[in-house]
Amino acid sequence: MLEIKNIYKYFGSHQVLKGISTEIEHGQVVSVIGASGSGKSTLLRCMNLLEHPTFGEVWMEGKLLTPVDPYLHFDVIRASKTYSKLISEGMSDDDAIAKIKKEDLLHEKYNAEGKKYRALMKKIYDENHIDINIARQKMGMVFQQFNLFNNKSVIENIMLAPVKIGIAEYRAAVRRNNRIRLSNVFRKDKKPLIGLPDDPSAVKLKAEENARALLKRIGLSDTANQYPSTLSGGQKQRIAIARALAMNPDVMLFDEPTSALDPEMVGEVLDLINDLVKSGMTCVIVTHEMGFAREVSDRVLFIDGGVIAEQGTPEQLFNNPQNPRAAEFLSKVLR
């Protein structure tokens, strides 16, 4: 469902992620743990491209969200002039590819690698790429600091994205039909018009209905017309989760959803996430709540030094960590 391939992320010369690959299966719950500053948030934010990975690719349901990374495609490497040159110097295929990857010979000189290389890069991109705004609609994100829209009431917070996007889709469909109508004037075989999605008033009506249902589900119906500044942290975070759910996402990304909460409010938020997990939602959860991670996760990733230093089921990782850094980290946080 969500696959990241060989993700690197540098902030200037600061290398935060150094080659992370993993696949989140449909319905899976994956927790990400690690020391603070180890790059957990960066990894999560690379998944929906709030950060753009320096190298590597992100795939969501068979669609490519990032640019094509030439190092992940042998045929692309082999199409490059650099590769041909190395081969002509008598290097073996394996060695040439290894050298190109290791010394990062392709990225800097995209234009110098020849037509064949560029055409192949473009072909892969065109065949697989999806607009990031469309992909993000299916990836809900929950932030440590809630990030509710301060200028919107609770119900407006939840309705905003479905309404704006629904109306934009309707307008786009109307425009497309107008174009078809125009071109039909000059055609013998008339092209059929496409069916229109909900019109703006229906979009609003459905979004509001859905928002009220979500508020009911999280037990905050009476806050619908309040503004975020009047709410407690726990309420804010539950509403932020509802706001993400309003887009019917296929996967939810949580970045330390309880770290900014007063202790007495952690439970209500974890309960809600637990409900989601039980309903079968695919989740990636960055958390310091080890007990919770252990309870809900199918798999736990321990991030250290910019890579996945260890991963496994909660039992494997928490009871019997193999990586010494993981053992040290867990002994500190589980104490």
Next chain:
Amino acid sequence: MTIGSILTDMVKIFIKYWDVFVLQGIMYTLLLAAIAVLCGTVIGALLAFGRMSRFKVLRAIIIAFVEVMRGTPALLQLYVGYFLVPMLIPDMNTMPSQLMAFICVAVALTFNTAAYVSEIIRSGIEAVDKGQTEAARSLGLNNSTTMVSIVLPQAVKNILPALGNEFITDIKQTSLASTFFVGELMTSYKTVVGITYNSLSTLFVIGVLYFIMNLILSKGLKFAEKRMKAHA
């Protein structure tokens, strides 16, 4: 000369020449400041968005313009406007000279204000928590919808008070335009002193008038700000 005599002179001068001070001076001052702030805000907004765009050359040009406007005296800019605008629009030379001077000065003040306002708008937008943008983008909203629905409504609350201050600054700055006798309040002073030869008392009269204008404005702004906060 006693304080008492200055005060009585002030009253006498104001009563005798109130039409020059109020009907001409204050009116032109407010008109000039209003033109500069309104047009300057529109141009300043364009500059701010240009500066935040992804076009490097445009960004560099705007940064250079803003820095030059902020790094040179406003009076110098008025002089440049006074000579440059008629060169760019030769038809202007057929106008009455006072009108021409007024337009030139208004243009120069507008660009001066635009430079400052562009910084006000940019910092107002940048002061909106990045998390707001990230939350909107993470839901799949595009950049412009995020700007219009989330960022700008919050930025306006940072921008409006600073814009009001810019209006007050501009009212004071219009006094520079008296160099070209465009008729604003400082020009009134020159006119009246030419008749009365009483500099100090006349200066105090227009000083009081400037002060009252800005006092009313800043009180009005405070009130508007309070109401805006109450509705946030």
